[in-house]
Amino acid sequence: MNSKYPVLEVFDSVQGEGLHAGLGATFIRLAGCNLRCTWCDTAYSVAGDGGESLSVEELLARQAFAQPMVIITGGEPTLHDLGPLVQALHARGKYVCLETNGTNPVPEEWGIDWITVSPKPQSGYAVRCRANELKYVVDEGFSLAVVDFDKAPGHIILQVESCRPASVAKAYALVMENPQHKLRLGVQLHKLIGVE
Numbered sequence: 001m002n003s004k005y006p007v008l009e010v011f012d013s014v015q016g017e018g019l020h021a022g023l024g025a026t027f028i029r030l031a032g033c034n035l036r037c038t039w040c041d042t043a044y045s046v047a048g049d050g051g052e053s054l055s056v057e058e059l060l061a062r063q064a065f066a067q068p069m070v071i072i073t074g075g076e077p078t079l080h081d082l083g084p085l086v087q088a089l090h091a092r093g094k095y096v097c098l099e100t101n102g103t104n105p106v107p108e109e110w111g112i113d114w115i116t117v118s119p120k121p122q123s124g125y126a127v128r129c130r131a132n133e134l135k136y137v138v139d140e141g142f143s144l145a146v147v148d149f150d151k152a153p154g155h156i157i158l159q160v161e162s163c164r165p166a167s168v169a170k171a172y173a174l175v176m177e178n179p180q181h182k183l184r185l186g187v188q189l190h191k192l193i194g195v196e
C-alpha cells in the first residue's frame with residue numbers, strides 16, 4: 001500500500017448528522033475539494049495543498065481507532081483513491097462511511113459500507129454516485145424540486161442550518177407537508193452538544 005493521503009485531522013467524536021447521528025466514530029478529514037460553497041464550515045479543508053501527506057500505516061498510527069465506525073470526510077474525499085485506506089480499515093474490523101458532495105463516482109471496488117451524499121447548489125445538486133442517504137442543507141429558498149425521488153435512496157434528510165429559525169421552519173414544513181416522501185428533519189447534533 002503506497003498510497004499517500006493529505007490528512008488534515010483525525011479525531012474521535014459522535015457522528016452529528018444523518019442516520020448515524022449519536023454513534024461514536026473516528027473521523028478522517030482529507031484536504032482538497034472541487035467545489036467552493038460560500039457557507040462551507042470546513043473552509044480550511046478546501047485547498048488541495050493542505051494537510052499532512054501520510055501513508056495508510058502512518059495514518060492508522062495517529063489514532064487508537066477504538067470506535068467501530070470510521071467516517072472519511074473532507075473537503076471532498078473522492079478526489080483521492082480511497083481503496084487502500086478502506087481495505088486497511090476493514091482489516092481492523094471497521095465500518096467505513098464516506099461523506100461526499102456527490103459530484104464524483106464512488107468506485108464499487110473501494111468497498112465503502114455507507115455513503116452519505118450532501119448535494120450542493122454549486123454543482124446543480126448533482127448526484128453521480130450511489131448513496132445510502134441524501135442530506136440537503138435547507139435554507140429559506142430550498143425546494144424539493146432538486147431531489148430526484150425516482151433515483152433517491154430511502155433516507156432523505158433535510159438538515160437545518162445551525163438551528164436557524166427560518167431554516168428550521170422550512171425543513172419542518174417540508175417534512176410535514178410531504179409525508180409521501182418520508183423525509184427526515186436533521187440537526188447538527190455535535191454543534192448542539194458542543195463537541196467537535
Ligand code: SF4
Pocket residue numbers: 033034035036037039040041042043045046074075076101120
Ligand atoms: S463541498 Fe463541502 S467541503 Fe467542499 S466547499 Fe462545499 S461545503 Fe466545503
